[in-house]
Amino acid sequence: MTTPVIELCGVSRGYDGGPPALDDVSLTVRAGEAVAILGPSGSGKSTLLNLIAGLDRPDAGTVTVAGVRVDTLGEAASARFRRATIGMVFQFFNLLDDLTALDNVALPARMAGESRRAAHRRATELLRSLGVDRHADAYPGRLSGGERQRVAVARALINRPALLLADEPTGALDTAAGEAVRDLLTGLNTAGQTVVLVTHDLALARSCTTRTVRLVDGRVAAEGHTAPEAGHTALAEGPVAEGTR
Ligand SMILES: Nc1ncnc2c1ncn2[C@@H]1O[C@H](COP(=O)(O)OP(=O)(O)OP(=O)(O)O)[C@@H](O)[C@H]1O
Ligand SMILES: [Mg+2]
Known part of the structure; x- marks a missing residue:
């Protein structure tokens, strides 16, 4: 078995006054795996990704990513770790409004010390592979x-992260644009990229992940696999049996 890239043990996270957004979640993701996190709105999917990224801290439990306890890192160390190890696609994009599309893409590479030229070259390639290179000089406010x-x-x-976290990366896309993202993610996973993908899009889960985890009310309600078989893919899921994990 390959080493775990992500290991969550007994993770809980609550917000003031409400029921827990995550309630005793344990999850292991190994190098090269692509896992889809499914579940209804409000079930804790974004909360889970934020904890893995070290953007938020659990009230209980531990979060280990690439061997590092991200739940105990200070802010600066956490930002450094994220920059070196994690690529994150936020549910609501989080682009910087006063940078062009190209500079937004290039920024993490620049912060990691790459030259402007090299960062722009790779940013342009990525924008091209996603079909948006003609918008390289546009500001986010002018983009759909x-x-x-x-x-x-x-x-x-852009920083070729060991771990890609993507929160609904096709949520705002039509079919053609969704396919560009899907092809890119499928290609990445084939090349060994570890991916955790939050999605409502079962077709996306089927085409670019091998395993599913379903959250309901902050708990892991079912786990399954997306099995590619002779020209089609199935989505098989079973309830989580107590004591078997
Ligand atoms: N910053 C916050 N403050 C208070 N409550 C929050 C906060 N963030 C999330 N919650 C609550 O935690 C629960 C889980 O939210 P989360 O965003 O993780 O759900 P989700 O599964 O990503 O939903 P969606 O599919 O709609 O994106 C929800 O009940 C939500 O209202
Ligand atoms: Mg969400």
Whole structure:
């Protein structure tokens, strides 16, 4: 078995006054795996990704990513770790409004010390592979939701992260643009990229992940696999049996 890239043990996270957004979640993701996180709105999917990225801390439990306890890192160390190890596509994009699409994509590479020229070259390639290179010089405010989403995907990939976290990366996309993102993610996973993908899109889960985890009310309600078989893919899922994990 390959080493775990992500290991969550007994993770809980609550917000003031409400029921827990995550309740005793344990999850292991190994190098090269692509896992889809499914579940209804409000079930804790984005909360889970934020904890894995070290953008938020659990109230209980431990979060280990690439051997590092991200739940105990200070802010600066956490930002450094994220920059080196994690690419994140946020549900609401989080692009910087006063940078062009190209500069948004290039920024993580520049912060990691790459030259402007090299960062721009790779940013341009990524924008091209996602079909948005003609918008390289546009500011996010002038882009459609789907264009912004693809720019956000490009930005997440620029530092060739060991771990890609993507929160609804096709949520704002029509079929053609969704396919560009899907092809890119499928290609990445074939090349050994570890991916955790939050999605409502079962076709996306089938085509670019091998395993599913379903959250309901902050708990892991079912786990399954997406099995490619002779020209079609099935989505098989079973309830989580107590004591078997
Ligand atoms: N910053 C916050 N403050 C208070 N409550 C929050 C906060 N973020 C999330 N929650 C609550 O935690 C629960 C889980 O939210 P989360 O965003 O993780 O859900 P989700 O599964 O990503 O939903 P969606 O599919 O709609 O994106 C929800 O009940 C939500 O209202
Ligand atoms: Mg969400």
